Amino acid sequence: MLSTHNALMIQGTTSDAGKSVLVAGLGRVLARKGVSVAPFKSQNMALNSAVTADGGEIGRAQAFQAFACGVEPSVHMNPILLKPDSDCSAQVIIQGKASVSMQAIGFQAYKELAMGPILESFNILQDRFDCVLIEGAGSPAEVNLREHDVANMGFAEEADVPVIIVADIDRGGVLAHLLGTLECLSQSERERVIGFVINRFRGDLELLKPGLRWLEEKTGKPVLGVVPYLQGLNLDAEDAIDVTQNIDDSQPVLNVAVPVFPRISNHTDFDALRFHPNVNLQFVGPGEKIPGCDLIVLPGSKNVISDLTALREYGWDKAIAKHLRYGGKVIGICGGYQMLGQCIRDPHQIEGSIDLAQGLGFLEAESVIEKEKVLLQKEGRISLNGQSVNVVGYEIHMGITTTVGDAVIVTQESVDGLVSADNNVFGTYWHGLFDSPDACSLILRWAGLDSQSGIDVIAERERSINALADALEDSINLQMIWG
Known part of the structure; x- marks a missing residue:
C-alpha cells in the first residue's frame, strides 16, 4: 500500500x-x-x-x-x-x-x-x-x-x-x-x-x-x-497503428488510403477518420499497392527525404499520379506536405547526406529543412471549396515552406498550407485537422463525401x-x- x-x-x-x-x-x-x-x-x-x-x-x-x-x-x-x-x-x-x-x-x-x-x-x-x-x-x-x-x-x-x-x-x-x-x-x-x-x-x-x-x-x-x-x-495509440473501425455501410462511404512510411509520425491524426462511420480508412504498408480510393493522405514523417525515397521505391508516386489523373483527391500533412512540393532542401544535412531531393511536384511549394524545430499549438480557419470553418491543430516540424497559390489555413498571425490550382491537392503543416468536427466535415466534403454525419473526437475520448x-x-x- x-x-x-x-x-x-x-x-x-x-x-x-x-x-x-x-x-x-x-x-x-x-x-x-x-x-x-x-x-x-x-x-x-x-x-x-x-x-x-x-x-x-x-x-x-x-x-x-x-x-x-x-x-x-x-x-x-x-x-x-x-x-x-x-x-x-x-x-x-x-x-x-x-x-x-x-x-x-x-x-x-x-x-x-x-x-x-x-x-x-x-x-x-x-x-x-x-x-x-x-x-x-x-x-x-x-x-x-x-x-x-x-x-x-x-x-x-x-x-x-x-x-x-x-x-x-x-x-x-x-x-x-x-x-x-x-x-x-x-x-x-x-x-x-x-x-x-x-x-x-x-x-x-x-x-x-x-x-x-x-x-x-x-x-x-x-x-x-x-x-x-x-x-x-x-484511445490514443502510443506508437502502434490502430486499424479498428466501425463503418456504417448503410450510408455513403468515402474510401481513404494512408501510405505508411518507414518513419511515419503522428498517425493519430487519422483516429477521427477511423472513428467516422462513413469513412473506410486503409493503411497501406511498405511495398503494398495503394488501392482504388477517393482520397490519399500522405502523413507526417520523421525523416522526410528518406521516406520520399521509400515512397518512390514502393511505386506510390506513380499510384498517386494515376489517382489524380482519375479525379481523386490528395492531402499532405507536415512531411507529406513537403513531399507534394517541387523540392526539399536539407542544406545542413539534418536528416542525412542528401541535401536536395525532388518532390512529387503536385504543389507550387519548396521546403528547406532548418536546424530549429517549430512547435506550436494553433487556432485558425480552414477554407476549401469557398467555405471556411474554425479549426485547431498543432505544428511539429523542422523546416519552412514557401508557396505560390492559395493558403489553406489562416490565423491572426499567419497563413499555412497550399491548395493546387485544380483544387485536387492540398497540403498543410497542421496536425490534428480531423479532430475539429467542422473542419473534418469540410475536408471530407471536399474529398467527395456527401454525408454530413461526423464524430466528436473529444467526446469519444471522454x-x-x-x-x-x-x-x-x-x-x-x-x-x-x-x-
Whole structure:
C-alpha cells in the first residue's frame, strides 16, 4: 500500500502490455475522486508526439494521459523523448526541446545526460500534484540494458517509488511472463514490486483463479486485479497503428488510403477518420499497392527525404499520379506536405547526406529543412471549396515552406498550407485537422463525401476514458494500493 509516497509506477512484462492504458485509467479514477494527479514517463521512444502550451514536445501518450487526468500537458510529464530518425540514431528531446542526437552522444553517456532532467521533472510534478502515476517503458526484464536504465527499475530505484507490474493475458503465457520478469530483477527491485495486474482477460475468471493463487504463492506478491478485455474503446495509440473501425455501410462511404512510411509520425491524426462511420480508412504498408480510393493522405514523417525515397521505391508516386489523373483527391500533412512540393532542401544535412531531393511536384511549394524545430499549438480557419470553418491543430516540424497559390489555413498571425490550382491537392503543416468536427466535415466534403454525419473526437475520448476508469474500479483492488 502507498503511504509516504505520492507516486506509483506501472511497469510491464512486454511492450503493449497495458502500461499506458492503466496510467490513463487510474488517472481518471483518481481525478474523479478529487485527487490532483499527473502522468509521468521518464523516457519515451515514439514518433507520435504532442505540443504543450509552452511550446514543448512530449509523447502523444503522455498528452492523452494528461487529458485523462484533467490537467494540461507539460514537458515535465515526459522529460526525455526519443524520436528515431534511422535504425541506428534518434533525436533526443529533453524537457520539450530537441537537444542532441543519440548517435552523437553514444549510449554509454546517455544515462548521465538523461537522469538529471528526469529527476528534476519528476520532483516538479511531485510538488505540484497529490499523486504522480509513472509509466515504464518496454520491460524491466531486459537485463542487458539495466546498467544504463532510466525508464524502468533504474528510475524506480533512483526515485524510490513502488511498482506494479502489468501483463497481457491475451498474448498467452501470462503467469510465466510475470514470474519470469520478477526473477530477472535484483533483490531490491523485487522488494519494491507491490503486486501484479493482469490485463485483457476474456472468459470465466473462476478458471483463472488457481493460476493466480499459484503465482501469489510462488512470488509472495498479490494479484491486485484482472482487467477484462474491453471492446469499443477509442484511445490514443502510443506508437502502434490502430486499424479498428466501425463503418456504417448503410450510408455513403468515402474510401481513404494512408501510405505508411518507414518513419511515419503522428498517425493519430487519422483516429477521427477511423472513428467516422462513413469513412473506410486503409493503411497501406511498405511495398503494398495503394488501392482504388477517393482520397490519399500522405502523413507526417520523421525523416522526410528518406521516406520520399521509400515512397518512390514502393511505386506510390506513380499510384498517386494515376489517382489524380482519375479525379481523386490528395492531402499532405507536415512531411507529406513537403513531399507534394517541387523540392526539399536539407542544406545542413539534418536528416542525412542528401541535401536536395525532388518532390512529387503536385504543389507550387519548396521546403528547406532548418536546424530549429517549430512547435506550436494553433487556432485558425480552414477554407476549401469557398467555405471556411474554425479549426485547431498543432505544428511539429523542422523546416519552412514557401508557396505560390492559395493558403489553406489562416490565423491572426499567419497563413499555412497550399491548395493546387485544380483544387485536387492540398497540403498543410497542421496536425490534428480531423479532430475539429467542422473542419473534418469540410475536408471530407471536399474529398467527395456527401454525408454530413461526423464524430466528436473529444467526446469519444471522454466516453472511452470513463468506460476504462469504470472497468478499473470494478476489477482492481484499489484499497490494496491506496488504502
